[in-house]
Amino acid sequence: xxxxxxKKSGDIPAISTASxxxxxxxxxxxxxxxxxxxxxxxxxxxxxxYADQVEKLEKKDLIMYIxxxxxxDRYQSVAGTEARVQLNDKYASLKDIKQxxxxxxxxxxxxxxxxxxxxxKVDKETNxxxxxxxxxxxxxxxxxxxxxxTKKGAALKNLE
Amino acid sequence: xxxxxxxxxxxxxxxxxxxxxxxxxxxxTTIETDSGINRxxxxxxxxxxxxPLKERNIFIVLINSNGNLLVEDEPMDLKNLKQxxxxxxxxxxxKGDEACNYCKGAKDPSSSDNPVKAVISxxxxxxxxxxxxxxxxxxxxxxxNELRDREAKRLFGVxxxxxxxxxxxxxxxxxxxxxxxxxxxxxxxxxxxxxxxEPKRTSR
Numbered sequence: 636x637x638x639x640x641x642k643k644s645g646d647i648p649a650i651s652t653a654s655x656x657x658x659x660x661x662x663x664x665x666x667x668x669x670x671x672x673x674x675x676x677x678x679x680x681x682x683x684x685y686a687d688q689v690e691k692l693e694k695k696d697l698i699m700y701i702x703x704x705x706x707x708d709r710y711q712s713v714a715g716t717e718a719r720v721q722l723n724d725k726y727a728s729l730k731d732i733k734q735x736x737x738x739x740x741x742x743x744x745x746x747x748x749x750x751x752x753x754x755x756k757v758d759k760e761t762n763x764x765x766x767x768x769x770x771x772x773x774x775x776x777x778x779x780x781x782x783x784x785t786k787k788g789a790a791l792k793n794l795e
Numbered sequence: 796x797x798x799x800x801x802x803x804x805x806x807x808x809x810x811x812x813x814x815x816x817x818x819x820x821x822x823x824t825t826i827e828t829d830s831g832i833n834r835x836x837x838x839x840x841x842x843x844x845x846x847p848l849k850e851r852n853i854f855i856v857l858i859n860s861n862g863n864l865l866v867e868d869e870p871m872d873l874k875n876l877k878q879x880x881x882x883x884x885x886x887x888x889x890k891g892d893e894a895c896n897y898c899k900g901a902k903d904p905s906s907s908d909n910p911v912k913a914v915i916s917x918x919x920x921x922x923x924x925x926x927x928x929x930x931x932x933x934x935x936x937x938x939x940n941e942l943r944d945r946e947a948k949r950l951f952g953v954x955x956x957x958x959x960x961x962x963x964x965x966x967x968x969x970x971x972x973x974x975x976x977x978x979x980x981x982x983x984x985x986x987x988x989x990x991x992x993e994p995k996r997t998s999r
Contacts (some may be wrong), residue, residue: 648801661816684926686933688940689830693963698829754831757925764921766928774836783929784831790933791874793926794862 678714679704679721684759685788692782697750699739699778701732703765704758718761720769732772753781759793832932834989852907854883854915858931860922873930880938884910884985897946897984910942914988935989942985947977955981 679702692698702721706714719726722735740748753773757766773781856876857865864871866879887898889908898910907913915935919928943955951958955978961967962974 646800651803653803657812661812664816684929686832686929688832688933688936690833691830695829752833754829759924759926759929761925762921763919763923763925763928766925767921770836774839777838779836779838780833781836782831782833783932784829785929785933787830790930790937793930794873 675700675702675721675724677702677721678707678710678724678726679719680707680758680760681756682759683756683784683786685790685792686783686785687787687789689785689787690782692752692754692784694750697743697747698752698754698782699736700754700756701735701769702756703769704761718758718765720765729768729772732769733776736773736776736778751778751780753778754784755781756784832929832936834932848914849908849912851888851905852912852914854880854907854913856915856917856931856935858917858919858923858927860920860924862924862927864931873934876931876934877938877941880915880935881941883907883915884913884938885942886913897949899945910985911983914990916990916992918992932989936987939985939987943981946984947981950981951977 681702681704703718705711705716705718706726714726720729720732721727722731727735736753739751743751755766755769770781773779855865855867859865864873864876866876871879882900883906885898885900886903886906887895887900887909888902888904888906889895889912893908893912895909895911900906917931917935940955947953947955947958953961958974958978958981961969962971962978967974
């Protein structure tokens with residue numbers, strides 16, 4: 636009989652918060668894992684064309700990303716609507732490509748310098764004139780390995 | 796009996812559970828990788844005469860600013876380009892030294908002698924859209940890959956793509972040097988000779 640009496644009397648015990656930090660950490664870890672960090676903010680439109688004869692690019696640190704295309708809508712008031720080249724975080728002119736390649740080379744270990752690949756992320760509405768100017772600059776900088784980064788899909792999708 | 800408060804739930808293992816989850820996510824998620832068409836640019840050379848090529852060994856593909864194709868002086872749809880390129884590469888019309896004993900083409904004397912000699916020349920002008928250019932590049936690479944796959948299947952029983960994947964993968968158990976040799980053999984049978992001229996200025 637006395638058992639029932641005990642429950643009715645006495646204070647309500649405080650809820651233990653000892654596990655709260657763990658729950659918070661768990662959430663933190665979850666978001667850390669799920670979010671993909673973007674190393675550069677892209678300031679040009681970047682709708683990639685489609686291709687299906689593609690190879691995966693394994694070593695991300697060996698790719699020099701070169702972006703090209705019309706400036707994004709929010710930058711158009713400043714940068715105009717003509718297609719531009721973007722290196723790292725800012726708009727660049729064609730002449731800067733050589734310097735960019737040179738800097739990337741300096742940051743790479745000696746034995747990997749030959750494996751550097753220039754990855755071209757070019758908007759699909761860009762004219763080939765700009766792209767071939769970029770290619771000429773890359774040839775002059777002796778960065779001969781390039782890859783046209785594309786989305787996966789049939790080539791005929793490009794015509795739509 | 797003395798008054799006693801409710802026993803606390805033991806939270807000591809909470810951290811372990813959190814770490815377990817963390818490790819699980821770390822192991823299972825893969826950071827998405829980019830994929831693209833690999834190309835090699837020609838090095839800049841001093842002005843020199845281009846090596847003599849026979850007219851029939853060159854396959855000219857022109858793309859204009861509207862994305863229309865002109866293949867060997869005839870307009871063509873993109874979806875037919877791959878087949879036309881295969882026919883050209885696999886023609887094998889050469890005789891004697893230039894004969895091609897693995898080609899299955901029409902042996903048309905007015906088309907290419909040998910896949911080793913056949914060159915595809917891709918020309919575009921400065922106003923060609925990038926997506927059209929990539930579409931054409933993709934179809935031409937597809938033509939090469941199809942022929943390479945066919946020969947790899949005939950000689951080694953696996954497709955060229957599978958061979959390359961096996962070569963890249965860490966878990967391949969076979970002899971990698973031998974595999975590399977075989978890949979090179981197939982590449983030598985159908986070398987990718989894709990020449991790109993500097994785009995022409997638009998004439999209006």
